[in-house]
Amino acid sequence: MAPASRFGDRIAILAHGGYPDNGKTMEGVMRYGDYEIAAVLAHDHAGSRTRESFPDLPDAPIRATMDDVAEPVDALLIGVAPVGGGIDDRWRADIVRALERGCDVVSGLHDQLSEDPEFAALAAEYDATIHELREPPSELPVASGIAEEVDATVVLTVGTDCAVGKMTTTMELAAAARERGISTGVVATGQTGIAITGRGIAIDRVQADFAAGAAEQLVVEIGADHDLLVVEGQASIVHPAFAADSIALLHGARPDYLVLCHDATRESYHNFEPVPLPAADRYVEWYTSIADPISPTEVLGGALDTSDIDEEAAARTAVAEYADRIGAPATDVIRYGPEPLLDALE
């Protein structure tokens, strides 16, 4: 039932310098990915195990270098993203050693590993592939509307802002649907989602004219194999900088339903603090009315991140108030699980 993983079955994750706090991709892949984790590479933590920092994730040994990973490994995933997105020189030896073992390398870095002459030569010599998660395909179509014809029920996670839980909601909803025996596909549109599912397109890196077409292509391809498709949204339709990502997914994916993600304590746009965040019910109107002439959709429910609310009663109240405000069932997919969203679907 899990999606095909094009990066193989067993992977190692490079996390030098970012373990345990700055490994968003590592954590996402360990939590939601369908991979066996042979090892996490982190110089400073060699000899310990990941359960010491991440008790709720599948456990894996921590090693100092690729040489310390005796087991066969299909791919080495760069699991940390330093500021600037460049290649850290301390990683070079492990990337070289992985390629020399014929092991693929998977990177979401801004700098392309495949443009590094040494890495490129080794990949060619040892028949290994360097997967660039951030790099969209060079040939993408203009959207033509064919996502409308997909038989699968398409759910798009949308948000009031960036960093409000769209990726997490996507993965939690898909996992819960699979547990109910529903054939479910995930359309990943950002680098962590792509690392988790093994396929997808980083929509924010696609030229504006082709962004809806990229979404459409993914929905058509992945939708053909499933009854339910959960599409990872990006940014927000009303946003100082990134609304283009959001509207391209809305029109390109042609979702039957939306899940509106929001952070319970967010008052202004993430990284744009002077701009106050509009009320959530306005987003319901915006998303549904902007979708309407192209492909009508409705809000299935809301996903509220209450992780900054300690008190249980206050969190429950926040979810109930959010449900009232958006006029649909709501939950915190981590605190209370995604079942209310799934119930609304069936």
Added chain:
Amino acid sequence: MAPASRFGDRIAILAHGGYPDNGKTMEGVMRYGDYEIAAVLAHDHAGSRTRESFPDLPDAPIRATMDDVAEPVDALLIGVAPVGGGIDDRWRADIVRALERGCDVVSGLHDQLSEDPEFAALAAEYDATIHELREPPSELPVASGIAEEVDATVVLTVGTDCAVGKMTTTMELAAAARERGISTGVVATGQTGIAITGRGIAIDRVQADFAAGAAEQLVVEIGADHDLLVVEGQASIVHPAFAADSIALLHGARPDYLVLCHDATRESYHNFEPVPLPAADRYVEWYTSIADPISPTEVLGGALDTSDIDEEAAARTAVAEYADRIGAPATDVIRYGPEPLLDALE
């Protein structure tokens, strides 16, 4: 008062195979550009003059090849855009000859002339520049909201669809404002607009995350020198494929006013015929409400293309009905001039 033309003062326009009917860029540059047209190159029409086909445009001689253009020329503009956007082999000799004269070459083709080894070598040898109109700058910012601080009044032309007159309205409005003595800048966001003004960024080719930032950068740079800024819109905020272009301009440019462009006889989306076009008043609501939390704006007026309505009374009625529908003054900027829009501004 005219904008700086970075392609020089005197240009020749290559129109082989596209003259007179398939030269949208040529026609736009002749109509609105601040260039002296030394010659139009069109094998099949050599010896005649452009006034024979375009009586309302500045007149220019038509020549067979670059060798027949005796006058000094600053730049050769590729004025035709064949389907596919490739380089036509019949143009090669003229491009070579232009570069050998040290003359810049300006191209909006999809294929980049500067990646052609022969052209690149000649440009280097003769110190000529190949300007690729479609290629955005390699370094663009994420939008940060600084367009808000521009003192100039910013007007954005928006549309109900593609090909409803946004570029034409932009140029007509700017020309009329200049005639009234208003210092007016144009922000070009598509290849013809860029060819006309000599600067700009093709928004549809910018990666989605940077499209609003590109708009913002242009508004800040060009706005600093003017009291009025007319920003060329792209596509439509509700569109099967290209809404990302439109919303990036809306949020990035932070316009004070919008001009809503529409084609009087358009019933379904251009090139997406099965999708019926929504009523124009819905667009007023969409554009203003999606802009509101980021930077409030209002519809200054409407620009209706009535060129497919022959009867004068019917055209007048269509404009009046359009004004009623959108709740703002309207005109056909070609048939009746842009003055009603300018009057609404002052």
